[in-house]
Amino acid sequence: MKKEKSSAAWIMQWAGRHKSLYAVSVVLAVLNVLFKLIPFFIIGDVINKLLNGEKNFSVYLIEIAMIAASFVIAEIFHSISTAFSHKATFSVLGQIRKETCDKLSRVPLGYVKDTSSGTLKNIIVERIDSIETTLAHILPEFTSNIIPPIVVLVYLFIIDCRMALLSLVTVVLGFCSTFGMFIGYEENFKNAVEKTKALNNAAVEYINGIEVIKVFGKADSSYEKFTKAAKEGAEAYIGWMRKCCIYHSISLVLTPYTLLTVLPFGAMFILNGSLSVANFVMCIILALSIVGPLIAVMSYTDDLGKIGTVVGEVAGILTQKELDRPEKSKKKPYDYSIRLKDICFGYHDEEVLHNINMCMDSGSVNAIVGPSGSGKSTIAKLIASLWDTDSGSIEIGGVNIRDLSLEEYNKSVAYVAQDNYLFNETVRENIRQGNLNATDKEVEQAARLSGCYDFIMSLENGFDTVAGGAGGHLSGGERQRISIARAMLKNAPIVILDEATAYTDPENEAVIQSSVAKLVAGKTLIVIAHRLSTITDADKIFVIDDGRVCEQGTHKELLEDNGLYKQMWQAHISVKDNGGDINA
Numbered sequence: 001m002k003k004e005k006s007s008a009a010w011i012m013q014w015a016g017r018h019k020s021l022y023a024v025s026v027v028l029a030v031l032n033v034l035f036k037l038i039p040f041f042i043i044g045d046v047i048n049k050l051l052n053g054e055k056n057f058s059v060y061l062i063e064i065a066m067i068a069a070s071f072v073i074a075e076i077f078h079s080i081s082t083a084f085s086h087k088a089t090f091s092v093l094g095q096i097r098k099e100t101c102d103k104l105s106r107v108p109l110g111y112v113k114d115t116s117s118g119t120l121k122n123i124i125v126e127r128i129d130s131i132e133t134t135l136a137h138i139l140p141e142f143t144s145n146i147i148p149p150i151v152v153l154v155y156l157f158i159i160d161c162r163m164a165l166l167s168l169v170t171v172v173l174g175f176c177s178t179f180g181m182f183i184g185y186e187e188n189f190k191n192a193v194e195k196t197k198a199l200n201n202a203a204v205e206y207i208n209g210i211e212v213i214k215v216f217g218k219a220d221s222s223y224e225k226f227t228k229a230a231k232e233g234a235e236a237y238i239g240w241m242r243k244c245c246i247y248h249s250i251s252l253v254l255t256p257y258t259l260l261t262v263l264p265f266g267a268m269f270i271l272n273g274s275l276s277v278a279n280f281v282m283c284i285i286l287a288l289s290i291v292g293p294l295i296a297v298m299s300y301t302d303d304l305g306k307i308g309t310v311v312g313e314v315a316g317i318l319t320q321k322e323l324d325r326p327e328k329s330k331k332k333p334y335d336y337s338i339r340l341k342d343i344c345f346g347y348h349d350e351e352v353l354h355n356i357n358m359c360m361d362s363g364s365v366n367a368i369v370g371p372s373g374s375g376k377s378t379i380a381k382l383i384a385s386l387w388d389t390d391s392g393s394i395e396i397g398g399v400n401i402r403d404l405s406l407e408e409y410n411k412s413v414a415y416v417a418q419d420n421y422l423f424n425e426t427v428r429e430n431i432r433q434g435n436l437n438a439t440d441k442e443v444e445q446a447a448r449l450s451g452c453y454d455f456i457m458s459l460e461n462g463f464d465t466v467a468g469g470a471g472g473h474l475s476g477g478e479r480q481r482i483s484i485a486r487a488m489l490k491n492a493p494i495v496i497l498d499e500a501t502a503y504t505d506p507e508n509e510a511v512i513q514s515s516v517a518k519l520v521a522g523k524t525l526i527v528i529a530h531r532l533s534t535i536t537d538a539d540k541i542f543v544i545d546d547g548r549v550c551e552q553g554t555h556k557e558l559l560e561d562n563g564l565y566k567q568m569w570q571a572h573i574s575v576k577d578n579g580g581d582i583n584a
């Protein structure tokens, strides 16, 4: 079994990309702390000189100037060190976010669908942000603050072992108290994280579902769900902080008081003649000097405790199993025929497609019809490579799609889904997503061909109108036509239209039908249609029932078969004859 990578290994992998920047940052941070220690040695020296009766005032002035210079130099080192570590860290964070988002495009759609958008957003934005403290601060500052106290302690041990040990007593007790904060830390942090995720999900659900909430008068109950999640989130943190509060306070009070032991025992040693006054003074000053860096170290323990969970969440995405595709295509399809061989597929544990076999010739028009929930869209998604089949294979031009790189395959397929997402960008840029190299003229031409030019021009800013999140400012039919224009611009040899005309009125449907005909000339087309009148000319119609292909043939052949297709056709015609809405 493959061993799981530790959080430290992930951090090292991420930080390793900018190791020279971090190394410079750590060295400068060490110099910063060392320069901050210099004044303590100088003060010790000044007191010794006073005790020895030095009367030359200029000697003291020079020492004071040296103290001031040490502080200034320390600050300069600190600023440069922080600048280096932040420069490296922000590019590392950008890289982690890029990898995470790239990963989402390579994992099966199921992972993204099964993880709420609130959770994913929380990981990609907030959680990744919280790695910043570790990389930009802990790495240089923790390392740099640990080294000087060690140096000082070694020096103290050289002066007097007893005093060195005494200076450590309150520090050790303070640290022990800090560790008390870690009792049940993982559990408490996980609980707080879970509650935050629940709050994020409740907020996203409340915002996304606001239309339904208003229409069905669910504002109170939905808002209640949100406030309950907010309350539980706050309680999780408050309860946890309450538990830590005593340990934290004891630690903050004890750690700085190194003099609590150094002063009385030092005085005793002077009285019994085992310690000189000069060494006593030096010990007091050095004992004070280790406090600052050690408190700085302690302030990071909380972040160090959290980092495991944070890295675990990000790593959880980065280690998701990807769609089974090679980096580079192993073979080249000889044409764009599509063959599904013994396909079985299920969402989670429930199989919804059973032994599907289909053959579509290159450049042919194919329709998939069947009752709602029979598995039509699932077949389209498998062909579009949004999921991997559980068994069986899909071949394009004689090549198993698992032997084709995802990038190359994606270029071959234009998929217009039932509910197409439009980015919160201009209509022009939304269409251009089909081909990022397309000129404005080509974008406008695609819009003309898909019958959406006129309505786009009637929008407030024409092609420069912002479509709004998920295309919220446009009607369902308008969104669909923009999606078709996007697919046209892609000019892929395989086109899948999943209920592409579902939202359109009969007039517009005729426009779209003719533009689709132009779009797919010479291409392999798969249309999923409820309105059977739109697919009567298809070269092949596949009838799906309960996850199985129950009939296939041309419109004429299927009518002669007297099967499910004929029943569906008669139902369709009778709606029309009764003056019902044929678009229903």
Ligand SMILES: Nc1ncnc2c1ncn2[C@@H]1O[C@H](COP(=O)(O)OP(=O)(O)OP(=O)(O)O)[C@@H](O)[C@H]1O
Pocket: 113, 347, 348, 352, 370, 371, 372, 373, 374, 375, 376, 377, 378, 379
């Ligand atoms: N993401 C999913 N997770 C779990 N089950 C799903 C998912 N998507 C679809 N299903 C289920 O798989 C089955 C087939 O759904 P599919 O969307 O392929 O049917 P369809 O024939 O396209 O339906 P419609 O005509 O209503 O769009 C249904 O039972 C559906 O509930």
